[in-house]
Each structure stands twice: as C-alpha cells, then as structure tokens.
Amino acid sequence: MGNATVQSIHVHPVKALRGVSPRTAVVEPWGLAGDRRWTLIDNGGKVVTQREQPRLALTAAEPLAGGGVRLSAPGREPLTVEVPEPAATVPVHVFGTEVAGVPAAAAAHAWCGAFLGAEVRLVHMDDPAVRRPVDPEYALPGETVSFADGYPLLVTTAASLDALNSLIAAGPYAHEGPLPMNRFRPNVVVAGTEPWAEDRWRRISVGGVVFRAARPSGRCVVTTTDQDTAARGREPLHTLARHRRTGGRLLFGLNLVPLSPGTLTVGDPVRVLDAAESDALAAGRS
Numbered sequence: 001m002g003n004a005t006v007q008s009i010h011v012h013p014v015k016a017l018r019g020v021s022p023r024t025a026v027v028e029p030w031g032l033a034g035d036r037r038w039t040l041i042d043n044g045g046k047v048v049t050q051r052e053q054p055r056l057a058l059t060a061a062e063p064l065a066g067g068g069v070r071l072s073a074p075g076r077e078p079l080t081v082e083v084p085e086p087a088a089t090v091p092v093h094v095f096g097t098e099v100a101g102v103p104a105a106a107a108a109h110a111w112c113g114a115f116l117g118a119e120v121r122l123v124h125m126d127d128p129a130v131r132r133p134v135d136p137e138y139a140l141p142g143e144t145v146s147f148a149d150g151y152p153l154l155v156t157t158a159a160s161l162d163a164l165n166s167l168i169a170a171g172p173y174a175h176e177g178p179l180p181m182n183r184f185r186p187n188v189v190v191a192g193t194e195p196w197a198e199d200r201w202r203r204i205s206v207g208g209v210v211f212r213a214a215r216p217s218g219r220c221v222v223t224t225t226d227q228d229t230a231a232r233g234r235e236p237l238h239t240l241a242r243h244r245r246t247g248g249r250l251l252f253g254l255n256l257v258p259l260s261p262g263t264l265t266v267g268d269p270v271r272v273l274d275a276a277e278s279d280a281l282a283a284g285r286s
Helices: 054-058 106-116 158-169 237-243 275-282
Strands: 005-009 024-028 038-041 060-063 069-073 076-081 090-094 097-103 121-124 153-157 188-191 203-206 209-218 249-258 262-265 270-272
Touching: 005 262, 038 090, 054 106, 069 106, 076 106, 090 121, 106 121, 153 158, 153 209, 158 188, 158 237, 158 249, 209 262, 237 249
Parallel strands: 153 188
Antiparallel strands: 005 188, 024 262, 038 121, 060 069, 069 076, 090 097, 097 121, 153 249, 203 209, 203 270, 209 249
C-alpha cells in the first residue's frame, strides 16, 4: 500500500452533531474514546439523526473531561452537559436494535429541542462494554459498539474521495462538487492509497493498533447534507448509485472493529496485514 498514513482523526461525541478533529485518539473496543457516546431520541425512543433533522449539522459537541459535552449552535448560548448520574435507563432504538441509555439533565433536552423545534431528549451510553453488540452477522463474539450506526470505526480514504469527485464532475450534478470528506463523517481518513483500495482490506494496522474489516459502509441521505449549511442536494448518492452499488447498498468507506487497544495519531502508518501478521500483532507478539 506504499506510504499510506493517517491524514485526520474525527470524534463525534454526540451522534449526528459536529465533532472534533484531534491529533490523537485512544482506541477502545467499541470505538474511539468518546465517540458517539451520546445521542438524541424522540418521544418514542428512536434515535434522531441528520436523516430526519439536517439542522443537526449546524450543532457542535465538544468533548469535556469526564465524558461530558459542550453543545453549541447558531443563535444559542452554549450549554455544558455533564455525564448523568447512574439512574433508570430509557430504551433507545438504533436502526432496529434496542439499547439502554441514561437521560441527560432536563436543560439538555430543552436546549436541543428549542434549536430543532422538536421534542427530543439527549441520552448517554453509560457502559458500551455491555449495552450494544455489533450486528452478529458481521461480528465476532463479544464485540460491542456505541451509538454509531453499526460498527466501532469508519475509515475512508482521500484517494477514493478524489475518484468519487471526478465521477461527480462528469455527471449531471457537477455543480454540487467537489464534496468534502465531512459529508461521510468518518473516524479516520487515510492518505497515500490507490482509489478504492479499502475494498480489498481485510485486516489493517494503524500505528500499532490492529483492526478487522467488518463490512463496507452503505451510505444514506446524510451524505447529501452540506455540513456547513444543512442544505441537501443529490450528490454523492446519485453518483454512488451509478458506480458503487452492491445490491441495494451504495458504498463508500469501510467499517472497522479494533482487535487490539492503543492510540491513533495523525501521521501513523497504515498497513494491510495478512492473517498471521494480524494475529501476532493483536496478541502483542510482534
């Protein structure tokens, strides 16, 4: 794979909100530390994302020491939200699975609801080690995930985005491009690969951390949402449907599950591993 390296790292403390781009991030079994440990739900307990509320793209969540978050949005005073004390949980429905979440303070519900013009609640995942297993069809025993769509991490490559933008430029909605990487809300962006190289990855190491590829990432309407304005267009889904369709899924990026702990840093080397090398690294023998 040549000189592939980590170009950027992204942590989204609250699902569907803007996040932060640190130079380093700790890898936990269920994802990057602090990533998507919070989410909004509606009155029925269903997760609220940019699918239903594109204005969430304008709302930011900054992680705080201890796991809390500082929320900010245009026209509103920022709000600090502390991790709730242990309390009765409420059901959270994440794409067909029910997960337990702990409600934040009432002020957080009110702040988010006032910005969105909808009744919502902010909830926290207190113990991701036990709350939500990864889809068993694509998981190994014991693997868990936060409030992310389905898997602990999402990796994308700069070369694939360049290739996608070239395809968009040749299509009927060329005026919408080129698209930035934030449309895809990845955790890790890798530079220095060939376009679509990630399609062939089965296990990789990033720095000293080993990951297995769980499944290519199927994309939804969120990718058509401008993360700076919340306006929606037709791309990239129009172009992905023509060039990156597998069955009913439009693919961009790769879902990963960590096989070993560690820390990721911008500039870390990224290597494709064979099975023996992967097992040795994950076990700490090399």
